[in-house]
Amino acid sequence: MVKAGGYANRIAWVDLTGKKIEYHEIDEEEARKFIGGRGLGGRIVLKNSVGKNPLSPENVLAIMVGPLTGTLTPMSGRICAVSRSPLTSIFGDSHAGGWAGATLKWAGFDGVVLAGASDKPVYLLVKNKTVSIEDASNLWGKTTEEAYHMLREKHGEGVQFYGIGPAGENKILFANIMHYGKQSAARASGRAGMGAVMGSKKVKCIAIIGEEKDMPQPSRPDEFEKARQQALKKIMESPVTGPKKGGLSVYGTSVLVNVVNEIGAWPTRNAKDTMFEFAYYISGENLRGTILRDTPTCHACPVACKRDSQVLDGKFKHKSEGPEYETIWALGAMIGVGHIEAVSYLNYLANLYGLDTIELGNTLAVAAEASERRLIKEEIKWGDVDKFVELTKKLAYREGDLGNTLAEGGAKAAKIFGDPDLSMSVKGMSIPAYDPRGLKGFALGYAVSNRGACHLRAYTPASEILGIPYKTDPLAVENKVELVHLLERLFAFTDSLDMCKFSTFALGPEDYAALFSAYTGWDITAEDVLNIGERVWTQERYFNQLHGLSRKDDTLPRRFMTTPSPTGPSKGHVIDDATFNKLLDEYYKKHGWNMDGTVPQQRLRELGII
């Protein structure tokens, strides 16, 4: 049993088949080794979901927070969902901001694990250290926003919605779990299809009610307050995260649009190009200039990178959170849409249905290129927003052959269309908004990410663009192995805390160690932070290895390896096989893995994974 500050020391185990709920204490040894969030959630999934069909009752879905969640630690207000991913069939975890995480902690939980499957639609009501299974027949079929408002009507404005829309219900493989609450609209747990897992269990949502006064107290309050103030100061003074400093606070995540486009690293029209001629119009600057109406924030965050956008009239009339940088790219440049009001509308639809916008954009891009190359009959032109709106609705409801195909995501759709290389994906998950031909760190980063092509495992542009923690050349592969190795460990730790990744623009391992040590009372060093990160990372690699993954799966989309970038500073750049293989060799060596990409048993034991 855990006696450290920050832990509620309570995880609900919800057997949806038998409609039974058990409450477990947390094993102290496990908590010290895996912290919480992604790490401890991964532990649960490794123990329960190996070899299980992701959409079967046998798979489990762990909804987790970390020891600092719910505290006033800046940028700590996050929640995550961990499971075997139906999109990739490998390890999946997915994080969101807002108030759901903090409220879950205040309600008395470090996690809620969904096991089995209900026969009828239900939702879980979480409050006062108790979880109850409630009838959701009236919520089923509703959009995320509608369902949230119905819940709010019933449970009051304090209720936090963490659940699915029609996409999750219809088991779209890239369905999100979405979060809505009084303080936050449409925060997304995206990418790995966690919404489909929730939908497969016939759970519409988790409704969370809690109050800050019930937050577990810090072990060493004065020391924690000092560490918190120190972290806050760094965040406030950073040119990236500091409010009023420009960067994330002023322009939101889409401050990156112009920057990444101008270096020729913005995959455009399914990465046929690396710069988008209308990038400015969908940039953070122009978003702020036009349809931005408010800048909300997550619990305990001074950065306020979130956007509330609104189109007040016309065919794009809507009000929604975002669009964020990744969405702007996926539903913008990637499909040739150059108007922020249209991108925001597509984002709004994705949020209502509960779809991952990155995978959605990639999938639509696959469809558009398939159409362009006459692999399919449907006429889908780059930039045709009306068509993309239609296809988004179709795939969210699996309407028709095309809707049903696109519901499987970009990689599977490309295979069905007859050319797997149409899909810009790794391990079945499509790429985010960076072209590795122009940002070489992601050549390795995408390939070795253990949940598929992802920017959130090791965000190398931090170094290549922002010079954090040190500057590297975006177009060079030199020093990228070290960088990936550092960042993937750091992020594995922050995801386990579970703190916002943007905090790493201002904080280092020593800051996380100080915050964690003071709050929990368990002293760790900066070095421990990275070692724990290595453990969490390797656990996920091992999960994937148990499903047959090895070096052969650490790949890049062929386009990046065979077609040189046509424009901008990256013009002529490509990632050739020899360079790529050298990167992999070095990377495996760094981790102490075998050259076939598998983790030696000895290493797993050393790390306490097996």
Add this chain to the structure above:
Amino acid sequence: MVKAGGYANRIAWVDLTGKKIEYHEIDEEEARKFIGGRGLGGRIVLKNSVGKNPLSPENVLAIMVGPLTGTLTPMSGRICAVSRSPLTSIFGDSHAGGWAGATLKWAGFDGVVLAGASDKPVYLLVKNKTVSIEDASNLWGKTTEEAYHMLREKHGEGVQFYGIGPAGENKILFANIMHYGKQSAARASGRAGMGAVMGSKKVKCIAIIGEEKDMPQPSRPDEFEKARQQALKKIMESPVTGPKKGGLSVYGTSVLVNVVNEIGAWPTRNAKDTMFEFAYYISGENLRGTILRDTPTCHACPVACKRDSQVLDGKFKHKSEGPEYETIWALGAMIGVGHIEAVSYLNYLANLYGLDTIELGNTLAVAAEASERRLIKEEIKWGDVDKFVELTKKLAYREGDLGNTLAEGGAKAAKIFGDPDLSMSVKGMSIPAYDPRGLKGFALGYAVSNRGACHLRAYTPASEILGIPYKTDPLAVENKVELVHLLERLFAFTDSLDMCKFSTFALGPEDYAALFSAYTGWDITAEDVLNIGERVWTQERYFNQLHGLSRKDDTLPRRFMTTPSPTGPSKGHVIDDATFNKLLDEYYKKHGWNMDGTVPQQRLRELGII
């Protein structure tokens, strides 16, 4: 001397050369025959400006209001400038809304005539029935907005600015006179280059101060109030002008964008096409959805079709009136710009410099097509906003050969580039936002308009699109001669009153007759309205005839007569020579003119013009 209600019976004659000001009474016979505004202003110009170089001291510039200006007659708040146009060298008049007209009347004037030219920059201060010539050396070189704010600083917030920006000072041939005031930002007296005439006289502006209490009273107050209420009711109940009915009140003038585009009558990329693929994004609906921040109105107008737009950040950051329908087309579709924030920014620049947006767009389109066809070396691509911003600045300041060429307007620039047919213009003035291949009324309307290609002389789409005063087929030439003949007389009357043309969507000749009769005490009938309109119209035709114009000048741009419309409902349509000549024949007959397009002396005498 006039003793009718509504007239101040005072016109200031400002000799800028001799710095002398005389005050004239109005001749009653002239007022009964020509009303005011465009009619009476035209009278002054006919008597003084024939054969005079438009930019020489010999030309006069009459700034006029009408008998209903300053009253609470709905949609009566307008002002006009009349002169020989430097753009076309023919008759020029130009109207604007806002509060300048009403205030001029309240200050005690029916008009202020600028004659001669000052040697140093001056402005005219108009208040208490007096005009004074003031030093403007500190205002010269300033943008319209800057100059207005400096004047406001000096004269208080009640001052109305009616003057020029750098474009007028630099005698750009399509410089506007712009109006700014407490209640209205950036209203434009556009098209005929009246700003260049003002600039040639070294007059920066007229600064007008007046109070409503000094408004001349109606001759028959009860009857007037009845007529006013009747007019107001019609305006409020009209689906086009009625507030909250949709149409102009809700979406502003750009409510027309989608409508005109969808019938294939939106000249795109210098009229190479008739539909614009990004029309929706620059429509009134999307403007309202995105950058619209307020909907101000003109004096005594319940419609409030004006827009106040604002882009709050980024490279298009600005706040300005509009953009209006014509501007959206000229600085949008015509030059391939499909983003409302960019169009609005170009509009803002045009307003600051004091440029006519229609001619500006046409001129930039001529440059872009000349570049595309390699007639000039400069690379100017359709839709390249940054380039258009650069060229707008250059031409406003006559920078370099290209700036100096573009400063002459589309027709002259096309000649200089070596192909006059590049210019979509008639009599030296470029077309507005309607393609006559898709709206056939303008085939005749543009050709016979007596100030060059213009939509404001006989607005045939009222009939072809809105069915006002009766429905005609947009693609047919049948019934268009009657329509043009009716509307040009009606508009010549309303421009003389001087009431907003949009009032004709709700009111008919009988309403204007009732309003005019009750206020002035001079009884006229609906028939008189059209007869007076005929007189005003013919006076202008005669002015042009005195400068050598005849049938040979009643033409259309060759593109409309030789190149069929490529898209939409107008596809395949063109105006062939035979059809066109038949229209002209019928039209001349209708007016009782000679078949060479000249007005017989007998007709001029009948109408009391000579």
